[in-house]
Amino acid sequence: MNINWMEEVEKRKDDLLEDLQKFLQIKSILDEENTTKEAPLGEGVKEALTYLLNLGEKDGFTAKNVDHLAGHLEFGQGEELLGILCHVDVVPEGDGWSVDPFGGEIKDGKIYARGAMDDKGPTIAAYYAMKIVKELGIPLDKRVRMIIGTDEESDWRCVEHYFNVEEMPTMGFAPDADFPIIYAEKGIADYDLVSKAGAGNEEAAHTVLHFESGRRYNMVPDFAKVKLAGSADDSKLAQDYEQFLLSKNLKGKSYMESEALFLELEGVSAHGMEPENGTNAGILLAHFLSDSDIDPSSQQYFTFIKTYFYGDSRGKNLEINYEDDITGPLTINVGKLRYDQQAGGTLGLNMRYPVTFNLDEAKGKLQELVEQKGFAIENFSDSKPHHVDKNHVLVKTLQKVYEEQTGDKGELLSIGGGTYARSLESGVAFGPLFPGRADVAHQKDEHMFVEDLLKATAIYAQAIAELAKK
Secondary structure, eight states, X not given: OOOOHHHHHHHTHHHHHHXXXXXXXXXXXXXXXXXXXXXXXXXHHHHHHHHHHHHHHHTTOEEEEETTTEEEEEEEOSSSEEEEEEEOOBOOOOSOOSSOXXXXXXXXXXXXXXXXXXXXXXXXXXXXXXXXHHHTTOOOSSEEEEEEESOTXXXXXXXXXXXXXXXXXXXXXXXXXXXXXXXXXOEEEEEEEEEOOOOOOTTOXXXXXXXXXXXXXXXXXXXXXXXXXXOTXXXXXXXXXXXXXXXXXXXXXXXXXXXXXXXXXXOBOOBTTOGGGSBOHHHHHHHHHHTSOBOHXXXXXXXXXXHHHTTOSXXXXXXXXXEETTTEEOEEEXXXXXXXXXXXXXXXXXXXXXXXXXXXXXXXXXXXXXHHTTEEEEEEXXXXXXXXXXXXXXXXXXXXXXXXXXSSOOOEEEESSOOGGGGSSSEEEOOEEOTTSOOOTTSTTOEEEHHHHHHHHHHHHHHHHHHTOO
């Protein structure tokens, strides 16, 4: 059967975009403060999962809600299972958008919304790919199942629960990264560095009451704010801060409120897998505070940040930097920063480490160093690196499909991001970002080119058709 996959996608373009816009308009951000048994991750996430399951059921797929933490849509027959792993949750929208972050607006050939690239756009592309294969009645030897996660941007509770109760696919892919094919992913460790009692100049001019920046381990913080107890030197500190902002070409402000001095700083958000793509507001404000006359406990906290993280996202100052030929350098994103006069300070780190990195050895070295500086490692979690052999049938088939659909070389890539592919025994990440396109996931004005969305759909359709045959 000779199929023009792009032509089949074009026939369904209007429906695809309409379904995607409705999907993008759902604010599916993790909300752990307002949970129920039927919405364990919040109402928005529940609504997005329900939307996709209902869409699939309407189109004739077998739909299953797995305890409101995940779900799947399936068609085809056979003992073996091809998995397509997607997710409906999105990171918070952040500030500075030029359009409604949950509007799904289409302009200048792009569709804009939080999740347009990560991962609602690719999810709908994969969904329509399944729909095309199903509607064409292509004979398959495997079942095809879209596995739908709800917690990919946080703790992966969705896939952890899913694979405890449901079948592991024979092989599969996650449309949640870059084209051509990502066959290797760094390990990802999240952990907190928590400060103990501080020491320093007891006659400080300023007392830090509260400092906060960042909401997620895997996002570069784009805003930071500190509250200081009012003193006679407030105007001088505010002037120093203005000079600091000018010298670093940064945006921010200072103001008095309820007899307290507030300093705010604007950064640039980016995905935590490459901190250099963003501007960490928390680290920069900490840098300024560390050079100011502040109380001893906070001085210890902010000086630690400046010493070990200012200008260094590779762990060099911590002496745990490492790089290999498969996945590149270790990176560290300081995603969450908190200091309180009563509770002390915390740094939430997102460390992405190469496939051949000795994590246990580095953790021991890190623990020894931070303890000497009055910090302790807490809440350590780890997702091991993922690597599929270059000659695996999955990799070879996807290379062939990509090259036939694009005319370009199906090169193998490695990334610092963690995709659902690592939750599969044999899985890779496959698109949707084409070479040469800017990665705008987790950034303001996140978008996907409509032509890329349609092209990805054609690629996924052919891939499904070929992988689901023996």
